[in-house]
Amino acid sequence: MNSPRIVFMGTPEFAVTILSKLLQEKFNVVAVVTAPDRPAGRGRKINQSAVKQFALKNNLPVLQPTNLKSPSFFDELNYYKPELQIVVAFRMLPKIIWSLPKLGTFNLHASLLPNYRGAAPIHWAIINGETKTGVTTFFIDDKIDTGEIILQKETHILPNETVGSLHDKLMVLGADLVCKTVKLIAENTVSTIKQPERDTKLAPKLTSENTRIDWSLDTKTIYNKIRGLNPFPVAWTEIQNGDEILTTKLYEVHYDIINHDLVVGKILSTNKELKIATKDGFIKIDELKLAGKKKMDSKSLLNGLSFQPNAIAL
Numbered sequence: 599m600n601s602p603r604i605v606f607m608g609t610p611e612f613a614v615t616i617l618s619k620l621l622q623e624k625f626n627v628v629a630v631v632t633a634p635d636r637p638a639g640r641g642r643k644i645n646q647s648a649v650k651q652f653a654l655k656n657n658l659p660v661l662q663p664t665n666l667k668s669p670s671f672f673d674e675l676n677y678y679k680p681e682l683q684i685v686v687a688f689r690m691l692p693k694i695i696w697s698l699p700k701l702g703t704f705n706l707h708a709s710l711l712p713n714y715r716g717a718a719p720i721h722w723a724i725i726n727g728e729t730k731t732g733v734t735t736f737f738i739d740d741k742i743d744t745g746e747i748i749l750q751k752e753t754h755i756l757p758n759e760t761v762g763s764l765h766d767k768l769m770v771l772g773a774d775l776v777c778k779t780v781k782l783i784a785e786n787t788v789s790t791i792k793q794p795e796r797d798t799k800l801a802p803k804l805t806s807e808n809t810r811i812d813w814s815l816d817t818k819t820i821y822n823k824i825r826g827l828n829p830f831p832v833a834w835t836e837i838q839n840g841d842e843i844l845t846t847k848l849y850e851v852h853y854d855i856i857n858h859d860l861v862v863g864k865i866l867s868t869n870k871e872l873k874i875a876t877k878d879g880f881i882k883i884d885e886l887k888l889a890g891k892k893k894m895d896s897k898s899l900l901n902g903l904s905f906q907p908n909a910i911a912l
Contacts, residue, residue: 602681619773715743716801724826746790
């Protein structure tokens, strides 16, 4: 099989695993497109994307357009004569770019499309309590995550799975699926399935609003939200402790379903345990982070912080 000339587009670590697999399988990756370098951190040090760092180590040409619609980017991309483009965790492409290669442009998406179209499919699958998810390759069209499906691979979501562990699992599944997809396209044996035009479960961008915990919900729903945001970007709440408001991120937790007559959000603490009352049980906190402090286990926190009798999660 002769590999087509491939341009790979991606930015984060998730995409690096797929690019690495393509190189291991000896596919002909001729260039990489990734996000521009950006200042990051307190020192505002210029930060290169994970994909750029990997590409440079492997002597791949790197393109970093600030405007995907600019004629200069089109000319730069066209110089490499791509026959196939692969997109993994990148921006929405204009038609002039995705329609450039003769074999098309396909995307790897971390869900079983048509469900969980959008920016955060791994997170929302866990937040919504799904028991299975997967990865999908599909040809890009002019809408977001709506193109014709090429291949899918399913996997289970474990009851205590976090977005961190599921991310890594889908990354490996996705690398294999991308390579299988390239082989089908190169051999001209690909067949696609049109996505249904129906309402689906969506995966919108995560914000400070939709990552805040609503303590009026049931225990299992709250638990799913916390694990679906651990370790990034992390579910958060405010705790009123006397006159002080503590902005708190919750990482590792477990839960009990149990009847009680406590007010929702009530903080219960001993020198060994910290838990928050819900309407049908308790969220027990194992690991958390207060604003301005390091992440720590709850026992370490309780060694230096006392919660007032009327302390409550807001």
